[in-house]
Amino acid sequence: xxxxxxxxxxxxxxxxxxxxxLARRNFRGKDRLFLAEGPQAVREAAGxxxxxxxxxxxxxATLDAAERYADIIGEARTAGARVHLAADEVIADxxxxxxxxxxxxxxxxxxxxxxxxxxxxxxxxxVLAHVRDPGNAxxxxxxxxxxxxxxxxxxxxxxxxxxxxxxxxxVGSLFHLPVAVGVPVEQAVAGLKDAGVRILAADGAGEHDLxxxxxxxxxxxxxxWVFGNEAWGLPQDTRAxxxxxxxxPIHGMAESLNLATAAAVCLYASARAxxxxxxxxxxxxx
Numbered sequence: 001x002x003x004x005x006x007x008x009x010x011x012x013x014x015x016x017x018x019x020x021x022l023a024r025r026n027f028r029g030k031d032r033l034f035l036a037e038g039p040q041a042v043r044e045a046a047g048x049x050x051x052x053x054x055x056x057x058x059x060x061a062t063l064d065a066a067e068r069y070a071d072i073i074g075e076a077r078t079a080g081a082r083v084h085l086a087a088d089e090v091i092a093d094x095x096x097x098x099x100x101x102x103x104x105x106x107x108x109x110x111x112x113x114x115x116x117x118x119x120x121x122x123x124x125x126x127v128l129a130h131v132r133d134p135g136n137a138x139x140x141x142x143x144x145x146x147x148x149x150x151x152x153x154x155x156x157x158x159x160x161x162x163x164x165x166x167x168x169x170x171v172g173s174l175f176h177l178p179v180a181v182g183v184p185v186e187q188a189v190a191g192l193k194d195a196g197v198r199i200l201a202a203d204g205a206g207e208h209d210l211x212x213x214x215x216x217x218x219x220x221x222x223x224x225w226v227f228g229n230e231a232w233g234l235p236q237d238t239r240a241x242x243x244x245x246x247x248x249p250i251h252g253m254a255e256s257l258n259l260a261t262a263a264a265v266c267l268y269a270s271a272r273a274x275x276x277x278x279x280x281x282x283x284x285x286x
């Protein structure tokens with residue numbers, strides 16, 4: 001074990017207080033900073049840059065975590081972040097989890113202007129409209145990342161991207177792909193349509209079946225999936241904006257799929273169709 005002593009031992013210190021307040025949305029917005037907890041998120045943050053700046057600006061670590069994750073501590077210092085060795089009770093005070101993992105990073109906001117996403121000619125986009133649960137939002141972001149989506153858009157009616165639960169649920173994917181926030185759903189749909197993207201609204205009561213869409217080869221082009229609130233789905237006015245409202249078929253006895261599962265199915269269906277021969281993500285075949 002290291003003989004070092006923690007430099008931060010009081011939860012009442014100014015540095016700790018400044019970090020702790022980022023658990024609240026109003027302070028996150030004011031400071032344009034958010035918390036990333038745990039080794040996976042901190043590692044991703046340490047290697048990430050946005051707008052020419054390092055994303056990770058400060059890191060709090062217990063002595064045990066500093067030893068266990070010495071490589072992450074080194075990456076944080078290389079990125080220019082201030083690293084503080086802190087007592088366990090200090091980390092517990094900053095953390096928003098029941099069982100802290102000993103690393104809490106303070107990161108700069110990293111959302112991307114919606115106009116920049118459109119300018120990049122996206123081929124697969126997840127639009128979160130009316131998604132209020134932060135765990136769902138983060139998990140859908142993770143699914144979009146895994147499926148190879150080009151971007152995620154959170155509308156102005158959705159949860160805060162930087163909610164600690166959303167950040168944790170993304171499991172580092174927040175740092176992997178562009179995310180636009182606060183975009184009115186009408187603006188998001190109109191902008192994507194103007195960019196040549198087909199809009200599909202995911203809804204259990206949709207008149208189009210996902211299997212049929214795949215069989216009819218309609219999903220090979222640029223596509224944006226619009227996902228709604230898990231409890232009540234998409235409002236009728238949002239459904240009306242889409243080119244098609246698509247349901248995931250239920251072949252068994254399950255009543256429905258939860259939001260994240262349905263999003264994964266839809267995004268992977270598009271990714272597969274786009275990577276097929278002739279799709280917009282087609283790859284060379286040997």
